Amino acid sequence: MKNIMVAFMGLLLLSACQAPDATNNSSENTVIIEGSITGATVDKMYLLAERDRQLIPLDSSVIENGMFSLRAELPLPEMLFLQFDGQPDYFRVFAEPGKLRLKADAQQVAALEVEGSASHDLYMQALAIIEPFENEIQQLFAPLSNPKVAMSSAMQDSISLLSDAVYERQNAAIQAFANEHIESPVSAYLLNRYLIFDMDYATLNEMAEAYKVLQPDSRYTRMLTERATLLSASAVGAMAPDFALPNTEGDTIQLSDLRGRVVLIDFWASWCGPCRRENPEMVKVYAEYHPKGLEILGVSF
Incomplete structure (x- = not known):
């Protein structure tokens, strides 16, 4: 009996020693988002993730005294979205496992402040590069949305050509940023969001193969790989699919x-x-x- 008790106590001691590690492993796969917000007109917020090009809810939080708290399983860095109940707009947060602190203004989606995510910091650097191109494109297309301005076909074609040139410069800038930060999930995310439908097979496949080595478990790597596989059927030198x-x-x-x-x-x-x-x-x-x-x-x- 004494030997059994000693063995039992030893088992309890071993379990007690292992328990903190199990908790740590769990926290390593979880993101906790705590934040404050001003200007909210509703009292509920949702945390969303993109799956199959659609946003699905991961968690929700009641907003009390301008504060909210959200939690979700997150094994790898990923772009998440915060949305108010019944509202179309949302905040983008490139989240990482661990605890994040947010400061937001419901009336200014772009003014979101995030602490605790190096991936989000890098994403904001990318946006600073992309924003001037988007502003330039918006200015080019502004006359088309003005009903008082008569636009001929030639003028529309001219705007289209000019915008194509801006898009080419923007894409080149995004590609350069992605290459520079290829070890970050932000890099693969940017290609998926901005370039995936404009990249030729050779370039896309080269990037996908690199990400498979550097970020094998990232969902963004998987999306790029799936797109590369699809394009391989119509790549230069490949047999064209019959129809x-x-x-x-x-x-x-x-x-x-x-x-x-x-x-x-x-x-x-x-x-x-x-x-x-x-x-x-x-x-x-x-x-x-x-x-x-x-x-x-x-x-x-």
Whole structure:
């Protein structure tokens, strides 16, 4: 009996020694957000996360005397969102496991102050680089939203070309920032938010492979990898995915039927102004190069 009691006490002692470690492991996978807010017109706030391009709730808090507290499981740094009950706007917080302190003004979403997250600090550095480009684009498109300003097609095309140039400079700046801070989840997040649909397969795949080594468990790495896999089917040198659609006469046209020829696939829509304006140019290209083997396959949406 004495030996059993000694063994039992030893087990209790071992459990007691291990308990703090278990608690620490739990806290390492949790974010606690405590904050103060002014100007709130409602008394409830939600903590949201993006899943499959949709925001889902993680926690909620009643706002009492301008204070709130939120908690969620968070094993890795991630962009989270704070939203007032029934309100469309939200605060962005690049959260990390641990305790964060926030100071917010409900009437100024951009004025959020965050303490305790190095990832959020880095994200704010990125926004400082991006903001001038967004302001420039907003100024370019301002005349289009003014009903008193008559805009010709030529003027609209000019604005579109100018904005494309700004977007190119913005994308280059974001890419440079991402490369400089490639070990941070903020880097992969920025590519997902701003560049994922503009990057060619070679560049995207190179970045995804780097993140798989540096940030293998990040959801942003997974999203980039999934996009790279999708683009691999249409990468330069890859076999184009086959498809079949009916033509205007009801006959089925299959892309593989044109194999061995030079094929230009033109995706367009009747409601797309630039597409319609490009049609005469496509006719000229076809007339000049069809005798040399060119086929144009137009796909209308």
